[in-house]
Amino acid sequence: KSLEAHRLIEEMMVQANVCAAETLEKARTPLIYRVHETPSQEKIFNLADFLHTIGKSWTKGEAPTTKRFNKLLGEIKDTAHAEVVNEVVLRTQMQAFYTPSNVGHFGLNLDRYAHFTSPIRRYADLIVHRGLIRALNLGDDGLTDREMSELEGIADHITDTERRSMAAERAAMDRYIAAYLEEHVGALFTGRITGVTRFGLFVRLDETGADGLVPVSTLGDEYFIHDDRTHALVGERSGKRFPLGYNVEVLLAEATPITGGLVFQMMSDPAPRDPNAPSPRLGMRGRTGKGGGFKSGGGKGGPKSARARNGGKPLNGLKGVRKGKRK
Structure with a gap:
């Protein structure tokens, strides 16, 4: 089936990204990781408060894990609360970013993860490629000593430009939809x-x-x-x-x-x-x-317009979350 083929390709891409990070670590070559932090305590407390209102329990002192989130999503699947719990779980997650300091990828439940498979649209992938060229002696166009010393600034820049491009994409989509609906x-x-x-x-x-x-x-x-x-x-x-x-x-x-x-x-x-x-x-x-x-009743309480929002890709480690932050 097409869906199964897509899942197979996605799994191979994830494993390639993991392998790239492991290879560079083994060669002691600095790299840029794609990290996704564990949800904050405040977000978990808010989630627990919400789940209590629909009769679901979540112990506030319990450490959040991908397995625990998947269990929750499995319990509410095909119930009247499925969509709203999906939304709240999504909002509980942190936003992924690039950094030379590895803290793992919570959403994918991985200890290390480095973007490697999409060099056409991500400069972070090219940094990883050039790091591999240097680490494995594959040519003369690997990372330079200066670039390796500036990875933190490069990672911050990549993260910032990614978020700006996502915002621009959403804004453009908003304008097209508003133009269509104006009639x-x-x-x-x-x-x-x-x-x-x-x-x-x-x-x-x-x-x-x-x-x-x-x-x-x-x-x-x-x-x-x-x-x-x-x-x-x-x-x-x-x-x-x-x-x-x-x-x-x-x-x-x-x-x-x-x-x-x-x-x-x-x-x-x-x-x-x-x-x-x-x-x-x-x-x-x-x-x-x-x-x-x-x-209510025609006062001046609220703003006159709202920018439309468009979700990114799902966090593949969390089963059932359809829209969310890009991994």
């Missing part, structure tokens, strides 16, 4: 809530994958509070909720091609109050009477 202002679309913030909801459309913002000030005639534990906006009086992963219908209110911004109006009713959910944290408004939530 459909006023139309209804189905989608899913993919982001929850104190100023509104990010919704991804089913048909195009476009992302836009529903400002919290347009959600209804009550204050909506951002509950960071359950990843939901919660009505202060009614307790009704707009949670992460919730399927909704929205009206396209604004499309701005020059910025790539899309603004939606929520057409779906919120989910009912969850009797098992803890009371939301009231934030600043709960303590001082302002700032913790936004009163």
Whole structure:
């Protein structure tokens, strides 16, 4: 099957990257690793708080491992919570980067990993190739002594340019989608809530994958509070909720091609109050009477546009996470 062939090729590429790192280490030649750090304690605590709200346990003192994440994803597969848990697990992960100091690759569950297989699009791969040329005496165009002494700065530069290029790619995609949808202002679309913030909801459309913002000030005639534990906006009086992963219908209110911004109006009713959910944290408004939530009904609480977001490749070591940071 095609999918099996893709998996085989991917596995061979991963093993080649590992082999390149091991070979350079054995030859005591400095190299640039692709590293992916273990999730921070704060991220794990937030994940544990969220899982508790859907009846899943995660011991906060438990060391995070790829195996533990895969177990969680396997337990919720094909359940009503699968999509939202997938999103929260994804956001728990750290962002991969390049460095001459090896700390391993958590997402792939590897002790060492160096990009080697894509020299056309990654300068980091060429650094590894030239390191191998020098280490194995394969020619005269290996790494120089000066380059080997500057690997830390080179790695930082590669990481920065990678992130800038990813941001440019997302921005270009945003603008193209906004230009296409500009002719459909006023139309209804189905989608899913993919982001929850104190100023509104990010919704991804089913048909195009476009992302836009529903400002919290347009959600209804009550204050909506951002509950960071359950990843939901919660009505202060009614307790009704707009949670992460919730399927909704929205009206396209604004499309701005020059910025790539899309603004939606929520057409779906919120989910009912969850009797098992803890009371939301009231934030600043709960303590001082302002700032913790936004009163809905046409106020000026939220920004007018939102940049669409486009995920990268999956973390192959974590089974079931469909979109995430590039390995």
